[in-house]
Amino acid sequence: MTSTQTTTEVSKQTATATATENGVGTSPRRPDGTVKVRGEFAYSSDLWHEDMLWGATLRSPHPYARITGIDITDALAVQGVYAVLTHEDVPGVNKYGLEHSDQPVLAVDVVRYQGEPVALVAADHPETARRAMKRIKVAYEVLEPVTDSEKAAAGEGAELHPGGNVVRYAKIRHGDQSVEADVVVSGVYEVGMQDQAFLGPESGMAIPDTEGGVDLYVATQWLHVDQQQIVAALGLPKDKVRLTLGGVGGAFGGREDLSIQVHACLLALHTGKPVKMVYNREESFYGHVHRHPAKMYYEHGADSNGRLVYVKAKLYLDGGAYASSTGAVVANAATLGVGPYNVDSASVDCWGVYTNNPPCGAMRGFGAVQAGFAYESQMDKLAEACGIDPVDIRILNAMEEGSLMPTGQVVDSAAPVAELLERLRAKPLPVAHEELDLRRMPGGVSNTTHGEGVVRGVGYAVGIKNICFSEGFDDYSTARVRLQLVGGEPAATVHTAACEVGQGLVTIMQQIVRTELGIEQVTILPMDTNIGNGGSTSASRQSYVTGGAVQAACVAVRSGLHKHLAGKLAADGKLNVIGGKVVGADGSVLADLADVLGDEVFDEVVEWRHRPTTPIDPETGQGNAHVQYGFAAHRAVVDVDTELGLIKVVALDCAQDVGKALNPQAVLGQIQGGSAQGLGLAVMEEIQTVDGKIRNPSFTDYLIPTVLDMPPMDIDVLERPDPNAPYGLRGVGEPPTISSTPAIVAAIRAATGLALPRVPVRPEHLTGT
Numbered sequence: 104m105t106s107t108q109t110t111t112e113v114s115k116q117t118a119t120a121t122a123t124e125n126g127v128g129t130s131p132r133r134p135d136g137t138v139k140v141r142g143e144f145a146y147s148s149d150l151w152h153e154d155m156l157w158g159a160t161l162r163s164p165h166p167y168a169r170i171t172g173i174d175i176t177d178a179l180a181v182q183g184v185y186a187v188l189t190h191e192d193v194p195g196v197n198k199y200g201l202e203h204s205d206q207p208v209l210a211v212d213v214v215r216y217q218g219e220p221v222a223l224v225a226a227d228h229p230e231t232a233r234r235a236m237k238r239i240k241v242a243y244e245v246l247e248p249v250t251d252s253e254k255a256a257a258g259e260g261a262e263l264h265p266g267g268n269v270v271r272y273a274k275i276r277h278g279d280q281s282v283e284a285d286v287v288v289s290g291v292y293e294v295g296m297q298d299q300a301f302l303g304p305e306s307g308m309a310i311p312d313t314e315g316g317v318d319l320y321v322a323t324q325w326l327h328v329d330q331q332q333i334v335a336a337l338g339l340p341k342d343k344v345r346l347t348l349g350g351v352g353g354a355f356g357g358r359e360d361l362s363i364q365v366h367a368c369l370l371a372l373h374t375g376k377p378v379k380m381v382y383n384r385e386e387s388f389y390g391h392v393h394r395h396p397a398k399m400y401y402e403h404g405a406d407s408n409g410r411l412v413y414v415k416a417k418l419y420l421d422g423g424a425y426a427s428s429t430g431a432v433v434a435n436a437a438t439l440g441v442g443p444y445n446v447d448s449a450s451v452d453c454w455g456v457y458t459n460n461p462p463c464g465a466m467r468g469f470g471a472v473q474a475g476f477a478y479e480s481q482m483d484k485l486a487e488a489c490g491i492d493p494v495d496i497r498i499l500n501a502m503e504e505g506s507l508m509p510t511g512q513v514v515d516s517a518a519p520v521a522e523l524l525e526r527l528r529a530k531p532l533p534v535a536h537e538e539l540d541l542r543r544m545p546g547g548v549s550n551t552t553h554g555e556g557v558v559r560g561v562g563y564a565v566g567i568k569n570i571c572f573s574e575g576f577d578d579y580s581t582a583r584v585r586l587q588l589v590g591g592e593p594a595a596t597v598h599t600a601a602c603e604v605g606q607g608l609v610t611i612m613q614q615i616v617r618t619e620l621g622i623e624q625v626t627i628l629p630m631d632t633n634i635g636n637g638g639s640t641s642a643s644r645q646s647y648v649t650g651g652a653v654q655a656a657c658v659a660v661r662s663g664l665h666k667h668l669a670g671k672l673a674a675d676g677k678l679n680v681i682g683g684k685v686v687g688a689d690g691s692v693l694a695d696l697a698d699v700l701g702d703e704v705f706d707e708v709v710e711w712r713h714r715p716t717t718p719i720d721p722e723t724g725q726g727n728a729h730v731q732y733g734f735a736a737h738r739a740v741v742d743v744d745t746e747l748g749l750i751k752v753v754a755l756d757c758a759q760d761v762g763k764a765l766n767p768q769a770v771l772g773q774i775q776g777g778s779a780q781g782l783g784l785a786v787m788e789e790i791q792t793v794d795g796k797i798r799n800p801s802f803t804d805y806l807i808p809t810v811l812d813m814p815p816m817d818i819d820v821l822e823r824p825d826p827n828a829p830y831g832l833r834g835v836g837e838p839p840t841i842s843s844t845p846a847i848v849a850a851i852r853a854a855t856g857l858a859l860p861r862v863p864v865r866p867e868h869l870t871g872t
C-alpha cells in the first residue's frame with residue numbers, strides 16, 4: 104500500500120510552545136517500532152511465570168438454552184487439574200458490563216448466546232485444561248432463539264432480559280415535520296456483522312499476592328473500567344486488584360469489554376498460583392463483541408434543484424445477547440444519522456436491541472459506519488433522481504462551520520466537507536492498463552479472468568464522526584509528568600493509564616513532552632492502575648484527552664521549572680527551553696538545562712477534561728451531545744467482473760481534516776488502516792450467523808483484506824485547527840472507516856447498475872446466482 108500526502112498550510116493557532124527536533128508536527132521513530140518489526144515485542148500472550156497454570160473456558164454450544172445441571176466431577180479427576188469453577192465460585196456479584204451490569208461472569212440458569220462462558224478450568228498444561236474442560240457435563244434445555252432485531256424491537260419473541268429486549272431507543276426530531284419535497288427517494292439498507300479481527304488474541308496473566316489480592320497483566324483498552332468490574336465480581340476492595348497493560352496486538356473496540364479478566368483472577372485466587380489465559384482464534388470470535396449488524400429504512404426529500412428538504416430514518420441495531428456499549432452506539436447512529444449535510448427537517452428513530460446473536464459493542468466508527476452506508480447510498484440515489492452529479496449534490500448540501508446538527512448543536516469548528524470532495528474530484532483517475540497483468544484483475548493471480556466481463560466504476564462518499572465520549576459522560580484523562588536529571592541529562596517520565604493498543608500513543612506523548620519542555624529524552628512508563636483513569640482507547644479520543652492531560656502536566660512542570668531557572672540565572676524576562684538549552688527572551692542561550700537543573704525534581708499530576716457535553720433530550724433528541732466532529736471523504740475506483748462477481752478496488756483516495764497532524768506519518772497510517780477496514784466491510788468481511796450460531800469463526804472463512812487487496816491511496820491531509828482542542832487537533836482513527844465503505848459500493852453500483860443495498864457485497868449480489 105502506497106500513499107502520498109498533501110498538507111494545507113497550518114494556522115498560526117497551532118504553533119507549539121517550544122521547538123524540538125522530534126516534537127509535535129514531526130514523525131519520529133516509534134519507541135516500540137523496531138522490536139515489533141523484529142518480532143521481539145512482548146505481547147500479553149508471551150507472558151510467562153514460574154509455576155504458572157493455564158486457564159480454559161467452557162462455553163455454551165447453544166445460542167439460547169436453560170441450564171438444568173452442571174457436573175464437574177470427571178473434570179476434577181484429570182491429573183494436573185487444580186481447579187474447576189462455576190458460577191457458585193464467584194465470590195462477589197456475578198454480573199458485569201460496560202453500561203449495564205447484565206452479563207454473568209459465569210452463566211447461572213440460562214445461556215443467551217453461543218460461546219457464553221459456563222465454567223473454568225486451571226491446569227498445569229493448556230492441553231490438560233482443555234481435556235478436562237471437555238469432561239464437564241452441562242445439561243441444557245434448548246430454547247427458541249430471538250435473532251431478528253426488528254422483531255425484537257417490536258416485542259416479538261422471548262424476553263431475554265427483565266424489562267424487554269430494547270436496550271435503548273433514541274429519537275431525533277428537528278424542524279418542521281410536515282414539510283413536503285419535490286423529489287423523494289427511499290431505500291432499505293443492511294450492514295452485516297463485522298469483526299475487529301485484531302491479530303493478537305485475548306490474553307493475560309493473573310498473579311495472586313500473599314494478602315488476598317491479585318495483579319493482572321492483560322491486553323485491554325480501558326484499565327480502570329476493567330478494574331471496576333473485576334473488583335465487583337471478586338468482592339475485593341480496589342487496592343487489592345491491580346492492573347497493568349500487557350502488549351496489545353490491535354483492538355479496534357473489541358477489547359473494551361471483559362474477556363479473560365475476571366476468569367483469570369478467579370482461577371489465580373482459587374489456586375494461589377499465577378494463571379495464564381490465551382484464546383485461540385476460534386475462541387476469540389466468541390470471546391469479544393463485534394460491530395452491530397443493522398437494518399435501516401431511509402427516506403430523503405429534496406427540491407427540484409437537489410437541496411435537501413427532509414430526512415426520515417429508522418435504524419435497527421442488533422446488540423446481541425448483552426448490552427455492552429449498545430446504548431452509546433445507538434446515540435451515535437441517531438445523532439449522526441443524517442450525515443454531514445444541512446437539512447431543516449429530520450426525523451430519526453434508532454433502536455438497539457437484545458437478541459440471541461453474538462454480543463455486539465464497540466468497533467471503529469461506532470454506529471456512524473452503519474448510518475453512513477445508508478445516508479450515502481441515499482445521496483447517490485437522490486443525485487440520480489435529480490439528474491445531478493453525485494459530488495455536486497453533496498457539495499450543494501454540505502455542512503460548514505456554523506451549520507446546525509439535527510440535535511440543534513452548532514458545528515463550531517472547521518467542517519470542510521465541500522473542500523474534501525472537491526479535492527478528491529480534482530485528483531487524476533488511475534489509467535486503465537492495456538497490457539494484461541493478473542495482479543490488477545478481479546480475482547488476481549488465480550487467473551479467473553483476462554478482462555472479459557470486467558467493467559470499471561467510480562464512487563464518492565463523505566462521512567461524519569463524533570470525537571471523544573458524548574452525552575455528558577465525564578470524559579477525562581490523568582497524566583503524571585516528572586522532570587529531573589538522569590545520567591547527567593535532563594529527562595522526563597510520563598505515567599498514564601491510557602492504553603497503547605498499536606495506534607502510537609506512546610510516540611504522541613513523547614512528542615508533546617519534547618515540545619512543551621524542550622528536552623529530547625522522554626520515557627513512557629508502563630500503563631497501569633497505579634495512576635488515575637486514562638479512559639478508554641476508543642472514540643478517537645486519546646490524542647485529544649490524554650494528549651491534553653500530558654500537555655497540561657507539562658505546562659505545570661514548566662511553570663515550576665521556569666521559576667527555578669529565573670532564580671538560578673537571575674534572569675529577567677521570559678525564559679524558554681529549546682533543545683535542552685535555556686534561552687532568554689532575546690533568543691540568546693543562557694545555559695545548558697543540565698547544568699542548572701541540579702537535584703531539583705519537578706513532578707506534576709493533572710486530571711484533564713474537554714469541554715462538557717449534554718445528554719440528548721429523550722423526546723426531541725436535542726442537545727450538545729458531542730465534543731467535536733471529524734470529517735473524511737473517499738473516492739473509490741473499482742473493476743468488477745460481472746460474470747464471476749469478483750471485485751478489485753483499483754484506487755481508494757482520501758481527503759480528511761485532522762485539525763493538526765501531531766505525527767504526520769502516524770496520521771497517514773490511521774487513514775490507511777481505517778480505509779482498509781472499510782474496504783473489508785464493503786466487499787468481504789462478515790460474521791455469518793444462522794439461528795444465532797456463528798458459521799465462520801476463523802480467518803480461513805472470515806476474510807480480511809491483505810496487502811494484495813489494498814490499492815494505492817492518494818491522501819490529502821487538511822489541517823484546519825479546532826480552537827477548543829489541544830494543538831487544534833481532531834481525532835483521526837475513525838472517520839476514514841465511515842466513508843470508505845459507501846464509496847466502494849458506490850463505485851460498484853456505477854460499474855454494474857445494481858442497487859446493492861447491503862454490505863458486504865457478495866459475488867451472488869453481482870451475478871444473481
